[in-house]
Each structure stands twice: as C-alpha cells, then as structure tokens.
Amino acid sequence: MTISKKYTIEDIAEHAGVSIKTVSRVFNNSPNVRQQKRDLVLGVARDLGYRPNISARQLASKRSFVISHFHDNPNTDYLSEIYDGMRRACSEQGYYAVAEKLEPKKGSYRHALLEYLLRYEVDGVILSPPVSDDNSVIREIKKRGIPYALISPGKKKKDGINVFINERDAGRSITDFLIERGHKQLAFISGLDSHAASLEREAGFWEAIAASDIPKKNVLRLAGDFSMQSGFRAFEKLTKKAPNVTGIFAANDEMAVGTIVAALRAGKKVPEELSVVGFDDSPFARSMWPTITSLAQPIDDMAHLSTQKLIDWIHSDRLKESQFEFATQIIVRDSCP
Amino acid sequence: MTISKKYTIEDIAEHAGVSIKTVSRVFNNSPNVRQQKRDLVLGVARDLGYRPNISARQLASKRSFVISHFHDNPNTDYLSEIYDGMRRACSEQGYYAVAEKLEPKKGSYRHALLEYLLRYEVDGVILSPPVSDDNSVIREIKKRGIPYALISPGKKKKDGINVFINERDAGRSITDFLIERGHKQLAFISGLDSHAASLEREAGFWEAIAASDIPKKNVLRLAGDFSMQSGFRAFEKLTKKAPNVTGIFAANDEMAVGTIVAALRAGKKVPEELSVVGFDDSPFARSMWPTITSLAQPIDDMAHLSTQKLIDWIHSDRLKESQFEFATQIIVRDSCP
DNA sequence: ATCTTGTTTGACAACGCTGTCATCATAGCG
DNA sequence: CGCTATGATGACAGCGTTGTCAAACAAGAT
Numbered sequence: 001m002t003i004s005k006k007y008t009i010e011d012i013a014e015h016a017g018v019s020i021k022t023v024s025r026v027f028n029n030s031p032n033v034r035q036q037k038r039d040l041v042l043g044v045a046r047d048l049g050y051r052p053n054i055s056a057r058q059l060a061s062k063r064s065f066v067i068s069h070f071h072d073n074p075n076t077d078y079l080s081e082i083y084d085g086m087r088r089a090c091s092e093q094g095y096y097a098v099a100e101k102l103e104p105k106k107g108s109y110r111h112a113l114l115e116y117l118l119r120y121e122v123d124g125v126i127l128s129p130p131v132s133d134d135n136s137v138i139r140e141i142k143k144r145g146i147p148y149a150l151i152s153p154g155k156k157k158k159d160g161i162n163v164f165i166n167e168r169d170a171g172r173s174i175t176d177f178l179i180e181r182g183h184k185q186l187a188f189i190s191g192l193d194s195h196a197a198s199l200e201r202e203a204g205f206w207e208a209i210a211a212s213d214i215p216k217k218n219v220l221r222l223a224g225d226f227s228m229q230s231g232f233r234a235f236e237k238l239t240k241k242a243p244n245v246t247g248i249f250a251a252n253d254e255m256a257v258g259t260i261v262a263a264l265r266a267g268k269k270v271p272e273e274l275s276v277v278g279f280d281d282s283p284f285a286r287s288m289w290p291t292i293t294s295l296a297q298p299i300d301d302m303a304h305l306s307t308q309k310l311i312d313w314i315h316s317d318r319l320k321e322s323q324f325e326f327a328t329q330i331i332v333r334d335s336c337p
Numbered sequence: 338m339t340i341s342k343k344y345t346i347e348d349i350a351e352h353a354g355v356s357i358k359t360v361s362r363v364f365n366n367s368p369n370v371r372q373q374k375r376d377l378v379l380g381v382a383r384d385l386g387y388r389p390n391i392s393a394r395q396l397a398s399k400r401s402f403v404i405s406h407f408h409d410n411p412n413t414d415y416l417s418e419i420y421d422g423m424r425r426a427c428s429e430q431g432y433y434a435v436a437e438k439l440e441p442k443k444g445s446y447r448h449a450l451l452e453y454l455l456r457y458e459v460d461g462v463i464l465s466p467p468v469s470d471d472n473s474v475i476r477e478i479k480k481r482g483i484p485y486a487l488i489s490p491g492k493k494k495k496d497g498i499n500v501f502i503n504e505r506d507a508g509r510s511i512t513d514f515l516i517e518r519g520h521k522q523l524a525f526i527s528g529l530d531s532h533a534a535s536l537e538r539e540a541g542f543w544e545a546i547a548a549s550d551i552p553k554k555n556v557l558r559l560a561g562d563f564s565m566q567s568g569f570r571a572f573e574k575l576t577k578k579a580p581n582v583t584g585i586f587a588a589n590d591e592m593a594v595g596t597i598v599a600a601l602r603a604g605k606k607v608p609e610e611l612s613v614v615g616f617d618d619s620p621f622a623r624s625m626w627p628t629i630t631s632l633a634q635p636i637d638d639m640a641h642l643s644t645q646k647l648i649d650w651i652h653s654d655r656l657k658e659s660q661f662e663f664a665t666q667i668i669v670r671d672s673c674p
Numbered sequence: 675a676t677c678t679t680g681t682t683t684g685a686c687a688a689c690g691c692t693g694t695c696a697t698c699a700t701a702g703c704g
Numbered sequence: 705c706g707c708t709a710t711g712a713t714g715a716c717a718g719c720g721t722t723g724t725c726a727a728a729c730a731a732g733a734t
Contacts, residue, residue, distance in 0.1 A: 008690055019714045024692060032712055051456060055395035056690035059719045063692095064392075074620075076413035091456075119388065228624040254624075261626055264602040283411075287565040287591075289598055345720055356684045361722060369682055393720035396689045400722095 007050045016044040027052050029315070052094070063314075064121035066096045067307060070113065070137070071128045072104060075226075075254075077282050078299060082128060082151070085303025093311050095123070102131055110136040122146060124310040126303070129153070129195055147313040149306035151299075154196025156323060161309050163302045163324045167197045170328045171204025174277050174295045175249055177330055179212050183247030183275060187220040189234045189259065191251040195226070198251050201279060205249055220245060224255045231258020239266060246274055247336070253278035253285045256292050260335060275336035290334030297328050344387045353381045364389050366652070389431070400651075401458035403433045404644060407450065407474070408465045409441060412591075414619050415636060419465060419488070422640025430648050432460070439468055447473040459483060461647040463640070466490070466532055484650040486643035488636075491533025493660060498646050500639045500661045504534045507665045508541025511614050511632045512586055514667055516549050520584030520612060524557040526571045526596065528588040532563070535588050538616060542586055557582060561592045568595020576603065583611055584673070590615035590622045593629050597672060612673035627671030634665050 013020040018037060025033045026041040044050075058064055067090060069082055079099060086097040098120075102112040109131050117140075124147040131137060132150040138157065141148050149161035156162040178186060188205045191198035202221070209219055220242050224230035231250060235258070238245055250256035256278030260270050268274050270290055278285055281296030305324055313319050350357040355374060362370045363378040381387075395401055404427060406419055416436060423434040435457075439449040446468050454477075461484045468474060469487040475494065478485050486498035493499040515523060525542045528535030539558070546556055557579045561567035568587060572595070575582055587593035593615030597607050605611050607627055615622055618633035642661055650656050 010690080020691080021693095021714055022712085025713090028692080032710095034712065037712085049455070053396070053690050055392045055401075056719090057692075058392035059390070059396055059721085060690075060692040062719075076417045080413045080416070118386075229626070232626045258624075258626065261598055261601065264598065265626075267604065287595075289566065289569045289595065289602075347720080357721080358684055358723095359682090362683090365722080371682070374682090390720050393689090394722075396691085397720075397722040399689075 007048045009050075009052065012041065012045050012048065012050050015048065016041050054094070054096075058121075064096075064123050065094065066098055066120070066122050067124045067126065067310060068116075068120075068122045069097070069099045069126040069128065069303075070102050070109070070116075070131045071099065072102050072109065072131055073128060075282070077284075078128075078280070081299040082126070082303040085300040085305075086126065086307045089304045089307035089311065092308075095307075095311060097307070098122075108136050109134045110140060113137050113140055117144070123314050124148065126151060126306055126310065127153075129197060133194075133196055147310050147319070149310050151302060151306060152197050158322060159319065161306055161313070161319070161322055161324070163306045163326065165297045165302075165326050165328050167200035168204040168207070170279075170295050170297070171201035171249075172208045173204070173328070174279070174330055175205045175208035176212075177293075178247040178249060178275065178277060178336065179208060179214065181247070181275065181336065184214060185218045185242065185245045186214065186247045186249070187222055187234075187238060187242065187245045189222045189224040189231065189248065189250040189255050191224060191226040191255070198226075201251050224251065226252050226254060228254045228258040228261075231255035231260075232262040233258075235259045235262035235266070248274065248276045250276065250278050253280050253282040253292055253294055256294070256335070257284050257288050260288065260290070260292070271335050271337060277336050281331050285331070285333065288335075293333045293336040294331050295328055296331050298326055302326055344385045346387075346389065349378065349382050349385065349387050352385065353378045391431070391433075395458075401433075401460050402431065403435055403457070403459050404461045404463065404647060405435045405437055405453075405457075405459045406463040406465065406640075407437055407439050407446070407453075407468050409439050409446065409468055410465060412619070414621075415465075415617070418636040419463070419640040422637040422642075423463065423644045426641045426644035426648065430645075432644075432648060434644070435459075445473050446471045447477060450474050450477055454481070460651050461485065463488060463643055463647065464490075466534060470531075470533055484647050484656070486647050488639060488643060489534050491536075495659060496656065498643055498650070498656070498659055498661070500643045500663065502634045502639075502663050502665050504537035505541040505544070507616075507632050507634070508538035508586075509545045510541075510665075511616070511667055512542045512545035513549075514630075515584040515586060515612065515614060515673065516545060516551065518584070518612065518673065521551055522555045522579065522582045523551065523584045523586070524559055524571075524575055524579065524582045526559045526561040526568060526585065526587040526592050528561060528563045528592070535563075538588050561588065563589050563591060565591045565595040565598075568592035568597075569599045570595075572596045572599035572603070585611065585613045587613065587615050590617050590619045590629060590631055593631070593672070594621050594625050597625065597627070597629070608672050608674060614673050618668050622668070622670065625672075630670045630673040631668050632665055633668050635663055639663055 009020045009023050012023045023041050026038050083099050090097040100116060102109040105111045125141060126149045128151040132153040152164050153162055188202060190202055222234040222237055224234050248259055250259055256276050260276050263270055263274050278292045278294040281294040285292040285294040346357045346360050349360045360378050363375050410416060420436050427434040437453060439446040442448045462478055463486045465488040469490040489501050490499055525539060527539055559571040559574055561571050585596055587596055593613050597613055600607055600611050615629045615631040618631040622629035622631040
C-alpha cells in the first residue's frame with residue numbers, strides 16, 4: 001500500500017465534472033441529487049480513495065460528528081463492549097465515538113456533564129447506568145436539544161432513545177432455570193439498590209419463586225454491591241444463616257465469581273453441592289473455573305443500535321422510534337449445568 | 338452555571354487590543370511575544386472563558402491534535418489505565434486521546450495500522466505490547482515522521498520514546514520476596530513467550546534462584562499464556578509433577594487468580610500451604626480472596642509521561658530524551674504476606 | 675544621530691468544507 | 705404552447721484558526 005495523496009472535495013468535483021456542492025450533497029446524503037450523478041461522484045471518490053476532511057466539516061457545519069458515552073462504571077469489560085458497539089456504528093457513518101467517565105458531585109452527574117459540554121461539542125449522547133437514571137442530566141441534555149439514548153434506563157423516556165432488555169423477565173427466566181434443575185433452597189445476591197436494573201432482576205427472581213412450589217422461607221436475599229468482594233461475603237453469611245441453600249442467583253457475574261471462590265475455599269463442590277448462576281455473561285463468566293452459567297445481554301448490539309438510531313435522529317432531526325427491547329439468552333456453563 | 342457564549346479568537350483580540358495573530362501566538366506558545374502581552378491575552382481569555390476551536394485549528398494547521406494508542410490486548414483494566422494516563426496529559430494540552438485495537442494479519446499489525454492511518458490523521462502514537470514489538474509497524478510510523486512512544490517494548494528504540502520498568506529486576510525482586518519467606522520449592526508460571534516482558538520477568542526469576550541456595554531441581558517452570566485458565570491448568574500440572582511446591586510466581590495477576598482458585602478447589606490453603614505472587618497489581622489482585630501479593634508498575638504514570646513527552650516532541654519537533662525507566666513496588670497482600 | 679540586526683506585531687490569504695441563495699432544467703397543467 | 709411548480713445544480717461567502725510575509729519597533733554598534 002502506498003501513501004496516497006490526500007484529495008479534497010474540489011478534486012472529486014473536477015474529476016466528476018460537477019460542482020463541489022454536489023459532491024458535498026452526495027456525501028451528506030442530501031436529497032435532490034440525481035441518482036446518476038450520485039453514483040458518478042461515489043465512483044470517482046472510491047477510485048481516488050477520497051475521505052471528507054472532518055475538521056473542515058466540523059468547522060463549516062458547526063456539527064462535531066462526535067457521539068459521547070457518559071458513564072460511571074468501573075466495569076471496564078462492560079464499557080469496552082459499549083465502546084465497540086458505538087465505534088462500529090460511528091465508523092460506518094463517519095462519526096467519532098468518545099467515552100467519558102463522569103464523577104458524581106453530591107450524587108448528581110449534572111455538574112460533571114456541564115463541565116464537559118463547556119469544553120467539547122457533541123452531536124449526540126449515550127447514557128448508561130447509573131448516569132442514565134440521573135434526571136438532572138437528562139434535563140440538561142434535552143434543554144440543549146441534543147439527541148440522546150439511554151442504555152438500560154430505570155425509567156424509560158418517551159422523547160429519547162431507550163435500549164434495554166426486560167430485566168424482570170430475564171431475572172425470572174434464569175431463576176426458573178435454577179428451579180427446573182431441582183433446587184429447593186435458593187438465595188439471591190443483590191446488586192446496588194440504586195441500580196434500577198438490579199431491582200428488576202430481583203423482582204423477576206421473586207416472581208419465579210412465587211410461581212413455583214418453593215416456600216418463601218426457603219429463600220434468602222443477601223445484599224451485595226456488584227463487587228467480587230461482596231460475593232465472598234454473601235457466601236460467608238449464607239453458611240451461617242442458611243447452609244442448606246443449593247442454588248444461588250447473583251445479580252452479576254463478579255459476585256458469582258466471589259461466591260464460587262468462597263465456596264471452593266470452604267470445601268463446597270461447585271456445581272455438585274452448590275449451583276451458581278450469574279448475570280451479564282461478562283469475561284469473568286467464561287474465564288472462571290468452573291465457568292459460570294449466566295444470562296447474556298447483547299450489550300455490544302445494544303450500543304450499536306442506539307448509536308445508529310442516534311445518528312439517524314441527528315440527520316433527520318426527529319426521533320422516530322423510541323423503544324428498543326433486546327432478547328436475552330441463558331449461557332449454560334459448568335457452575336449450573 | 339449558565340450556557341456561556343462561545344468566544345472566538347477575534348473577540349479575545351479585540352478585548353485585549355491586539356491582533357488575532359498575537360492571540361494565536363499566545364495559545365500556541367510561540368516565541369516572540371512580549372511577556373506583558375502574553376499575560377494580558379491570557380487574562381482576557383480566562384475572564385471570557387475562551388477556548389480555541391479545535392476544528393479550525395486542525396484545518397488551518399493541518400495538525401490533528403490526536404494521539405492514538407494502538408494495542409491488541411484483551412485486558413481492559415490495563416487499557417483503561419493507559420487511557421486515563423493519556424487523557425490526563427492530553428487534556429492539559431488541548432489534545433485528544435484515542436485508543437484503537439489493531440487486529441493482526443498474519444502476525445503483523447502493519448496492515449491494520451495503514452488502514453487506520455488512511456482514515457485518520459494522528460500527531461503522535463503510543464504503542465503497547467504486543468504492537469510495540471512489531472517492527473513493521475514502527476517502520477511505517479517512522480517513515481511518516483510521526484512521533485511515537487513505546488510502552489514496555491521488548492527492544493528499546495533510540496529514536497523514539499521508551500517508557501518501561503526493568504522487568505528483569507522486578508522479576509528478581511518479587512522472587513527474592515518469595516525466597517525470603519522461606520520457600521524452598523518454587524514454580525514460575527510464564528506468560529506468552531512472544532511477550533518480551535514475560536521472558537524478562539522469567540530471566541529475573543532465574544537470576545534470583547541462582548543467587549539463592551535453592552537447587553535448580555527444586556524449581557519448576559510451567560507454561561502459561563496470561564489467561565486465568567492457564568493458571569488453573571498450571572496448578573493441575575503442578576500437583577502431578579511437583580506437589581511439594583510452596584511458592585509460585587505467576588507472570589501476571591490473572592494467572593495468579595487461576596492458580597489460587599484451583600488450589601482452593603483442591604483443598605490447599607492459601608497462603609498457609611501455598612503462597613502465590615502475581616505481577617501488574619491489576620484489579621484482580623485487589624478483588625480476589627485472598628487478595629494477591631503483586632508487583633505494581635505505574636501504568637497510569639507511564640502513559641501520562643509518554644503522552645507528555647510525545648506532545649513535547651510534536652511541538653519542538655525534536656526528540657530530547659528517549660529512555661524513561663519507572664520504579665516498581667511490591668504490594669504485599671494475603672496470598673503471600 | 676544613523677545604520678544594522680533581530681525581535682515583535684499585524685494584514686491577509688489560505689485550510690476544506692457547508693449554508694444560502696440564485697439559477698437552470700424538467701414536468702405537469704390549462 | 706406558455707406558465708408554474710418543483711427538482712437539480714452551482715457560485716460564493718463564511719466557519720475560526722494558522723502560515724506567510726511585510727512592517728514596525730527596539731537595541732546596539734558606529
């Protein structure tokens with residue numbers, strides 16, 4: 001591959017025998033260009049390997065071609081899946097994907113957001129929990145008319161893009177999975193209660209219990225905080241309060257790992273004596289030993305779709321559909337086969 | 338906070354009573370501006386909250402103000418530390434930090450790099466292992482005259498920035514740490530041999546052994562690949578081939594986790610019956626249970642410094658210092674107290 | 675005082691693109 | 705067949721900055 005000369009819109013226009021404005025129209029998918037000319041321009045551009053200069057576009061159009069993901073999540077695997085999904089969609093459309101961790105101030109992300117918006121221009125934003133549940137943030141974004149998408153929001157918004165799974169159904173289905181395997185003594189390890197999704201997962205858990213013939217007294221709820229540590233501790237509490245539990249549903253994979261490690265350490269065999277299921281199907285679930293049965297949500301696809309829809313919204317200047325539900329899947333592995 | 342009007346260079350010039358060119362000079366740290374005017378302009382700019390428009394700068398100067406980190410590493414914790422370090426340095430200087438995963442093609446990253454450079458402009462690049470060891474990549478970068486920094490390179494380059502720890506010394510010192518705790522039967526779990534740093538860590542391990550009174554026959558080398566799984570397997574092999582080993586040095590924390598989990602599962606007490614030390618001091622080391630003694634390298638600072646030096650290189654158009662060695666630290670935790 | 679030399683400053687044309695608005699084609703209609 | 709409405713196209717002026725080059729200034733040297 002050789003270092004190719006950088007062509008400008010003018011070169012393309014000249015080669016195609018049209019004005020630069022027409023070339024511009026083609027590259028912006030503007031209407032009112034004859035199909036024949038569109039093809040011609042596209043052909044010339046492809047031959048020459050032309051790429052519009054982003055800075056010039058930004059400067060002239062006052063758009064930034066940047067989509068920012070605002071988050072406050074220590075789980076780098078989760079973040080990088082979102083980033084990958086965004087980038088796939090962005091590079092298809094000539095946009096930039098950016099990720100920014102917001103530091104809360106008195107429990108609100110508003111300040112951090114304003115700080116950011118002061119420095120950088122964005123054409124669209126994606127929010128993931130817990131930022132997606134901060135109304136003051138959403139209000140600021142709406143005030144500025146910036147298109148936005150919420151990933152797994154606690155409360156869905158009508159005037160923004162929402163991508164989500166049905167957390168409750170998911171929680172119910174993986175609990176059913178445990179129940180079907182004959183477990184009669186169950187426990188749920190919760191995540192942070194400020195995380196709306198965690199509450200929904202738990203609601204699903206209790207729905208499944210209620211629909212079964214398992215008496216509520218055989219079921220325990222342990223408070224966790226999504227960390228591996230809290231999984232360890234949950235198991236310790238369990239051995240004291242309910243040593244007969246044989247099936248555990250942890251609200252995420254990290255806590256499942258913690259629980260299993262603690263169990264192994266205590267000499268319990270997994271899954272023979274204790275079955276554990278997780279949630280998220282993160283790399284932990286695959287690389288732990290035993291590998292962990294987990295409920296997978298297609299984070300990557302969710303991020304990809306939100307980005308696509310966001311760009312669509314930016315271009316057409318109106319929100320078409322707002323609710324996008326994704327299917328989940330139970331990935332069966334060693335910890336609960 | 339109110340939405341402040343966006344000021345341009347012209348506004349600043351007018352308020353300060355100078356030409357826009359002088360303002361430009363001030364913001365680019367160009368020479369030949371009287372200190373008094375410099376202060377005046379800076380003062381006005383601060384008062385008005387002026388920020389240069391990046392797109393315009395890019396367009397006019399043909400610089401991109403982007404520094405890209407090219408990698409091929411699944412360890413998202415490592416990546417995000419690098420990213421944080423870069424971002425700290427970049428935002429201090431008005432640059433953008435970007436991370437890009439390169440997919441190898443026939444073992445080389447050259448193609449992926451060229452693909453990227455065709456689409457995007459970069460002012461400087463940072464390479465981390467294993468990309469930092471791909472000579473064809475470095476050659477392309479040099480050919481284009483792009484300033485570059487290598488993080489933990491296998492072979493240090495004279496005409497680029499190198500930031501690193503002394504992997505061999507580090508390997509030796511953490512092995513010494515094991516030996517000092519009285520272990521007489523040791524094992525080393527290697528990473529991928531293609532990862533130069535891993536080989537150095539091992540060399541340090543053997544140096545420490547040689548300097549001690551431990552006979553070589555009491556020492557075992559197990560092949561791993563940096564994954565948790567390979568840590569599990571290494572422990573299994575160990576129980577067969579050398580059940581008397583009491584001290585293990587894993588070339589990274591993930592393998593240390595795997596080893597410990599496998600040990601716990603087999604009923605071995607950690608650290609009472611088996612001590613394990615890791616390398617990198619990743620979040621794994623902190624969140625595992627028992628927590629893991631590990632050798633910490635200041636990745637964040639290393640990324641920060643390389644970015645600073647890179648920007649310095651870009652601005653002054655010449656490389657001043659090229660070698661930057663960082664100190665390491667043994668973080669003592671439960672797995673080998 | 676005058677001439678050099680180097681330092682400081684500014685006027686103005688790019689940079690590559692999009693927005694605006696005017697003009698030119700084309701088709702449909704009476 | 706001319707008229708109107710609408711679609712297709714282009715000319716040109718910005719967008720906010722930096723590069724270039726010329727002009728003004730300051731400080732020594734004579």
